Amino acid sequence: MSKVSGITNTRAIKALVFDMDGTLCIPQPWMFPAMRKAIGLEDKSIDILKFIDDLPTEEQKEKAHAGIHKVEEDAMNEMEPQPGLSTLMEYLTSHGYPKSICTRNVITPVNYLVSKFIPANCRNFDHIVTRDFRPTKPNPDPLLHIAKQSLLSPSQLIMVGDSMDDMRSGRTAGCVTVLLKNHVNGHILQDHKEFVDYPIDSLLEIIDILKKLNMESGEVN
Template sequence: MSRVSGIKHLRNIKALVFDMDGTLCLPQPWMFPAMRKAIGLDDKSIDILKFIDDMPTEVQRNKAKEGIHMVEEQAMNEMEEQPGLVELMRYLTINDYSKSICTRNVITPVNYFVSKFIPTGYNLFDYIVTRDFRPTKPFPDPLLYISKQLNVDVSQMMMVGDSMDDMRSGRSAGCITVLLKNHVNGHIMTDHKDLVDYPIDNLSEIINILEDSNKK
């Protein structure tokens, strides 16, 4: 674990914001291709949510939303927690760090995951921002909203995720960015490492980052 970008001096972190899919839970690489197939989107360069928003009729938009909801329901039933998840949530709770979630998913899978995989007492999140909040990641707006609600400067917030959307959102908002590496996101460290402050292999490594920040 090491800092990559050197863009910002690490200040005392007060709040952490987590992506869910691929971050709090293990990656499900089949999910997004299945969503694209469900709504007839072949062009991988087009954002799924934007594609649905740009559909000409409400009937088409509702049908597409039903399609991705079916995929998300299957993904929810197959969720597995990331290694180090409970250890980190326990540490954050005991040490009074703010915890929030920022996801492009809907609230039902989030509530399911939090209640099933994080023990009671460690599973309280200050804010859960889903795709109902617009604009979504990769825009900074969801993180700026959380920062404002918490009255915490963005430089004292940490965005933890596994995707380009997470890193772009965190970087543009001014947060410390933490990339949870996996077997499908290696291109981020190869091509866009300027977006990443800390690459990690296990969520529990964040504990060391936080303890180091408190020594400064």
């Protein structure tokens, strides 16, 4: 196989990992500015979770976490599924692809999305990694953890996301990276295209990617 944006050899894809916010559900670009406002973080170059971790007292940390939890709760109540989500989940389930979620969110919105927007027969996620797992994305550790627990090589995983954190985490771990494009993440392909193996406009395109990669590897699923 010829090299495609960092993929130097083909192995059959055995499992998929999905980001949640902006990937399994419609982007809510107001959410992160609201979080920063809630905790008084004006410097956009500083990661929200790192800022909270570095606060000097436990009381300040608890107050900051409460602030972003309120924003996440509001976002959860406005959550809408990505187009094609149910169809993709049905395909993965019927073809025996294990699937996981890797998010910097907490578990409550994840459970809400799964129970509300994913068909009942497709709700079995092998691993759900939230921000309780440290270090979080953009570090590769969450994906390496999922690969290890799944007894797979990271190169046998697809990381699907909509942010630079997702792409950097996936690329550093050694996964195939799929970027779900939207109206606010165009800069990733413009400035950091080396982190993206497959840019897509719809979750349904993942089905064709799976067929392509597994056909080229000699394994048809």
